[in-house]
Amino acid sequence: MSKKLVTVTILLIVLACVLPLVLTNYRTFQATLVLVYAIALLGLNILTGYNGQISLGHGAFYAIGAYAAAMLMDQAGMPYWATIPIAGAVCLVIGFLFGLPALRLEGLYLALATFALAVSMPPILKAHFLEKWTGGVQGIVIVKPDPPAWLAAAGVKLSADQWLYYFVLAIAIVLFIAGWNLISGRVGRALVAIRDHHTAAEAMGINSAIYKSLAFGVSAMYTGIAGALGAIAVQFVAPDSFTVFLSITFLVGIVVGGLASLSGALHGALFIQFVPNIADELSKAAPWAVFGVFLIGFVYLMPTGVAGALRALTRRRSSGKLLHPKEALP
Amino acid sequence: MEAVLLQVLAGLATGGIYASLALALVMIYQATHLVNFAQGEMAMFATYIAWSLVNAGVGYWPAFLLTVLIAFVLGVLIERVVIRPVENAPVLAVVVVFIGLLVILNSVAGWIFTYTIKSFPSPFPPALGIRYMSPHQVGALLVTLIVLALLYLFFRFTPLGLAMRAAAQNPVSSRLVGIRVGWMLALGWGLAAAVGAVAGMMVAPIVYLDPNMMSGILLYAFAAALLGGIDSPGGAVVGGLVVGVLENLLGAFVIGNELKLVVALVLIVGVLLVRPSGFFGSVQVSRV
Amino acid sequence: MKGRLFTIAALLTVALAFPALAQKKYDPGASDKEIKVGNTNPYSGPASAYGAIGKSIAAYFRMVNDRGGINGRKLNFISYDDGYSPPKTVEMARKLVEQDQVGTPSNTAIHKYMNAKKVPQLFVATGATKWNDAKSFPWTMGWQPNYQTEARIYARHILQTKPNAKIAVLYQNDDYGKDYLKGFEDGLGPQAQKMIVAKASYEVSEPTVDSQILQLKSSGADVFFNITTPKFAAQAIRAAYDSGWKPTHYLNNVSNSVGSVLKPAGIEKAVGIITSAYVKDPTDKRWANDPGMKAWRDFMAKYNPDGDTSDPFNVYGYTVAATLEQVLKQCGDTLTRENVMKQAASLKRFRIDTLLPGITISTGPSDYAPIEAMQLERFNGHEFELFGEVISNEQ
DSSP states (O other), X not given: OXXXXXXXXXXXXXXXXXXXHHSOHHHHHHHHHHHHHHHHHHHHIIIIXXXXXXXXXXXXXXXXXXXXXHHHHHHSOOOHHHHHHHHXXXXXXXXXXXXXXXXXXXXXXXXXHHHHHHHHHHHHHHOGGGHHHHOXXXXXXXXXXXXXXXXXXXXXXXXXXHHHHHHHHHHHXXXXXXXXXXXXXXXXXXXXXXXXXXXXHHHTTOOHHHHHHHHHHHHHXXXXXXXXXXXXXXXXXXXXXXXXXXXXXXXXXHHHHXXXXXXXXXXXXXXXXXXXXXXXXXXXXXXXXHHHHHHHHHHHHOTTHHHHHHHHHHHHHHHHSOOOHHHHOO | OHHHHHHHHHHHHHHHHHHHHHHHHHHHHHHHSSOOTTHHHHHHHHHHHHHHHHHTTOOXXXXXXXXXXXXXXXXXXXXXXXIGGGTTSOHHHHHHHHHHHHHHHHHHHHHHHOSSXXXXXXXXXXXXXXXXXXXXXXXXXXXXXXXXXXXXXXHHHOHHHXXXXXXXXXXXXHHHTTOOHHHHHHHHHHHHHHHHHHHHHHHHHHHOBXXXXXXXXXXXXXXHHHHHOTTOHHHHHHHHHHHXXXXXXIIIIISOTTTHHHHHHHHHHHHHHHSTTTTTOOOOOOOO | OOOOHHHHSOEEOOOOOSOOOSSSEEOTTBOSSEEEEXXXXXXXXXXXXXXXXXXXXXXXXXXXXXXXXXXXXXXXXXXXXXXXXXXXXXXXXXXXXXXXXXXXXXXXXXXXHHHHHTOOEEEESSOOGGGGOTTTOTTEEEOSOOHHHHHHHHHHHHHHHOTTOOEEEEEESSHHHHHHHHHHHHHHGGGHHHHEEEEEEEOTTOSOOHHHHHHHHTTTOSEEEEEOOHHHHHHHHHHHHHTTOOOEEEEOGGGOOIIIIIHHHOGGGGTTOEEEESBOOTTOGGGTTOHHHHHHXXXXXXXXXXXXXXXXXXXXXXXXXXXXXXXXXXXTTEEOHHHHHHHHTTOOSBOOTTXXXXXXXXXXXXXXXXXXXXXXXXXXXXXXXXEEEEEEOOO
């Protein structure tokens, strides 16, 4: 099974590398956005899927990452690639700090606290005392990075879109591998244990306060990095790009993609990127209605998300065959 | 001093708006232990039904009653048709269905009724007005209090109300004592929709009717319900009024309009950190 | 939820598509048979009200096609939902330009992109001043009088009629509100700091602006400049009246519809409001028998039957589309992006019947503001009465 997974992953990466060579620049741009959303959803999934802490406010971390990148590029003249780790670090710290008081909150109350964070983000970004740096209501326009000179010198000719795609892809692969390590290791088991049985986990000696805050921090870091990459891809940040609805879209993404699943982040990203476009093609009169129907339909057909449904499908197929004695064991 | 009084009274009026929707949230929570994010859009849609009835020449009060009734039936239907299939799905999947419902209702309302604002009639006589508060603002507050009283009596003293609470709190045991849990859920949806419809009809004359009428209010109502205690109707009303007044005072005298919502939310979350079950909510004890 | 109403809002633009044929000159988007016009518009989300603009433009082009098109070519109108979100707008704009090979819409997010790609963005549906900057963005043109121009007209009127006014301003906290505010302060000149005694902002997600009105009232101001979108404008008019505040009330053009703002607010509460206009209000009785508006109503009945005939956005979309039709007519058989831009910049006193009497559309190579004239009007309890002259900034 694990061997199969590795093969599939490698195939996927190869496919992802070939993609921009056959797609138009516009499609490449869309694919870049998918990768960006996938990183953001992975971050949210670490917190909500694996650790069971609901967040209706991850749009805020996405915004912080986006603004960190935009402000560093615009004000400090920093190269785009250098802004990514800084955006991630800023979000890691802010997420961790936010996670500390949030320890006392659970379920609905945590949902409200994070919801409040999302709602507060646009007014804070617009606030007049920050206007000097954030550009106020106008936001900041940034320049799309060109492929680096050494690449051209080496004889590789890429468009700006293609280059950005590969840049994001590389970061996404690193972050997904890091995420996989985190999840399948000690930390991941601790997170899941806390989610499934908080008290029992504590009794076993897991310091749930540290782990929960850490989950918040790491989760925010992932989403913040995605925000920074998203800002560079879209070349524009403004307070009203980061409303509550963005946070809700992320939540929709992880649920539709599959909670507590790495591949779920990718499925969810495809959904939030393309389904609104399909809805728009189907109806100009009420595109949101079509989108809503899709949403409910997905949940009906796949209550555990696309990843859950795929898992069930492969399991059913393998159980149709004769079971290996090893696999029959739970 | 007069300026403060004016802001407080205006805050009570807006707080009443939050309270009325918060009541609907408490209602659905009592029945299902979930917060329905589509509650506001359902209320908005019901208000459009009332508006259509009034425009078709039906008198205000008949239209009012008819709307409450229609909303109740629609609420039951939505539970039976839309929510029932995901009964056993993870909580977050249900939340996503709520979000789906929200966008569908919002979009369909815009499609049918367009996005231009509509004025909605107020049933209250001018005599109800006091200095600084319009007749409708006073009337709406009164109606909210009446709904509160009815809910209190319903949950406290009627067998049905008790059965509903039991069904939400402990479905398995309730089933054992013969409560039809499935129908209790549907009933809870119906009642919440009916309470929401009243809220919509009270809110619309103040903020004007449009498809986005409730989307801004939902956040305030959510905060108000949690601040007051999500399982306490009285708490929801107090929470709503506190949020309304707090926001006005912060905006007018303390921090300015730009950041008043941010500061109000920080304060609310701060209170919840100290008192996790809100002002009047019952403390949750979970057995391990 | 989302703020930035009018600015990012419905952004129309034009462009052309498709491989060039020989003699007649085409750029992508145009051919012997058709001209592609692209647009992004919010059809979903909190700003869906602007969807009416896109729908009425589409309806107008259906009418043009029924009449045989423009110089024998049919118009192919492609419109996408941008959900009023900058990332989506960027994506949809690129789709129009790169995939559908069209010209496009615009907003801040794609302003630079469109100019880099040299795609005409015509008649951006907003009054934000940045759309009229011919020098830095030669491929982008606004349409309506910009917000700052309008605000300056009010400021001038206040200085003339009430030089000692104490002014209170209510504005939406986004670039639309701030643009008006800037124009207004510039118009008052050095007096601004002294004359404006109170400013209050609101977010679109707020249920009411009652609190703000009370703040402004308690400042003791005797002039009120109301920079709000329709729903909040109606609330502000009502709240000011109910609180007993009786300032001279200036209302921005965005919300001066009799039917969808003043009526809901209460007609008697709106008496004396001063505003300015350039298109005819579909709900104003003055134009009940006006031939231009009759033609518009026939158009609505036949091509846009689902549209709301009290919604000024439907007049707006119609008028924008008519302007575009004229530009494309002027292009003749030279349908290059360059020529479209050139013709758009050479409209000479072009007149559309849905514009107020005396208001025409003129542009030039350095004049990227098609409509720059407005007239002040005052509400008398039944209808708006125009007063003073058509005020024009036309060079």
